[in-house]
Amino acid sequence: MRRALELALKGRGKTSPNPMVGSVIVKGNRIIAEGWHARCGGDHAEVVALKKAGGRSRGSRMYVTLEPCHHYGRTPPCVDQIIQKGIKEVYVGMRDPNPLTNGKSIAKLRRHGVKTRVGILRNELEEINEAFVKYVKKGLPLVAAKCAQTLDGKIATAAGHSKWITSAAARRFARKIRAEYDAIMVGVDTVLADNPRLSAGGGKRAIQKIVLDSSLRTPLSARLFSGGRRSDCTIATTARAPKTKRSAFIKKGINILMCPQRRGQIDLKWLLRELAKRGVTSVLMEGGAHVIGSALREKLVDKMYIYLAPKIMGDQKALSSIVGLKPARIGQAARLQNIKVKEIDGDILVTGHV
Numbered sequence: 371m372r373r374a375l376e377l378a379l380k381g382r383g384k385t386s387p388n389p390m391v392g393s394v395i396v397k398g399n400r401i402i403a404e405g406w407h408a409r410c411g412g413d414h415a416e417v418v419a420l421k422k423a424g425g426r427s428r429g430s431r432m433y434v435t436l437e438p439c440h441h442y443g444r445t446p447p448c449v450d451q452i453i454q455k456g457i458k459e460v461y462v463g464m465r466d467p468n469p470l471t472n473g474k475s476i477a478k479l480r481r482h483g484v485k486t487r488v489g490i491l492r493n494e495l496e497e498i499n500e501a502f503v504k505y506v507k508k509g510l511p512l513v514a515a516k517c518a519q520t521l522d523g524k525i526a527t528a529a530g531h532s533k534w535i536t537s538a539a540a541r542r543f544a545r546k547i548r549a550e551y552d553a554i555m556v557g558v559d560t561v562l563a564d565n566p567r568l569s570a571g572g573g574k575r576a577i578q579k580i581v582l583d584s585s586l587r588t589p590l591s592a593r594l595f596s597g598g599r600r601s602d603c604t605i606a607t608t609a610r611a612p613k614t615k616r617s618a619f620i621k622k623g624i625n626i627l628m629c630p631q632r633r634g635q636i637d638l639k640w641l642l643r644e645l646a647k648r649g650v651t652s653v654l655m656e657g658g659a660h661v662i663g664s665a666l667r668e669k670l671v672d673k674m675y676i677y678l679a680p681k682i683m684g685d686q687k688a689l690s691s692i693v694g695l696k697p698a699r700i701g702q703a704a705r706l707q708n709i710k711v712k713e714i715d716g717d718i719l720v721t722g723h724v
Contacts, residue, residue, distance in 0.1 A: 389502040428456030449475040501652035517691040524683035539715035553578035557661040586611035663694030
């Protein structure tokens with residue numbers, strides 16, 4: 371199963387809205403075939419492995435990270451092909467949370483005399499597919515927030531100078547993380563201050579770029595519109611945006627998404643649910659400080675990536691990485707758990723779930 375997990379990770383950043391899945395077929399003490407889900411619409415991991423095994427699959431054992439699908443989607447049900455190919459035992463890492471399959475394939479395998487065991491490495495497997503699990507169960511994308519800051523939590527000097535807080539190696543790693551998400555989200559103030567490209571590294575899928583801009587202040591000359599397709603760029607705005615400006619963006623092929631307001635700002639929960647309806651299963655929120663603060667206050671953030679540079683600003687007027695929570699007591703502060711720490715060329719990446 372650990373080998374199947376390794377195989378599943380080969381699909382990282384390439385399978386959405388499908389999950390990452392790996393499969394291993396064993397006969398006797400030998401692995402005779404392996405497979406993983408490489409892209410949405412392509413063969414599922416089990417089918418890839420079955421095709422490689424051919425006639426040798428009869429009487430063998432299959433290890434698969436996710437319960438085989440039970441329904442017709444872009445491909446036929448994998449469970450039927452497993453039965454037809456004569457697999458005698460199936461070891462499943464985790465149940466499929468999709469109600470179209472959940473437990474149904476396991477029951478079907480057992481009805482056909484296939485010995486089936488469930489729950490091997492379940493926690494690790496649920497973690498790698500946490501975006502898929504949330505998307506299926508709640509109809510919302512997984513939301514991660516990222517910030518790069520000094521040890522005292524600052525992202526720029528009081529004068530607004532921010533380049534660069536972290537090392538080039540940490541910034542390269544951050545772009546690699548971007549490629550694992552369906553969309554990057556920033557506020558208009560980040561666009562105006564930094565003019566970022568919001569490009570990802572290492573991913574072959576087009577990544578969606580989403581700007582929160584309730585009054586449509588984003589300039590058409592912004593660098594995020596250069597490179598890639600403009601149709602992958604969306605400005606989330608409100609009725610406060612002038613119609614002439616909206617028309618100008620639409621003429622350039624840039625999506626305009628009209629959103630309701632909450633507390634005078636874009637209703638983030640409505641926006642996230644709308645993005646999920648459009649097939650976005652994961653969002654990486656990269657700023658600014660007020661955007662991340664608002665999302666944390668509304669309990670919309672699942673995960674944090676905090677890059678810490680070994681620097682101290684020492685100025686209360688310098689810009690903080692997160693703004694807007696205002697807890698009255700320490701016990702009301704947002705807290706991270708399941709902490710992981712990684713050193714990157716002298717900087718520290720702290721990852722945790724909110």
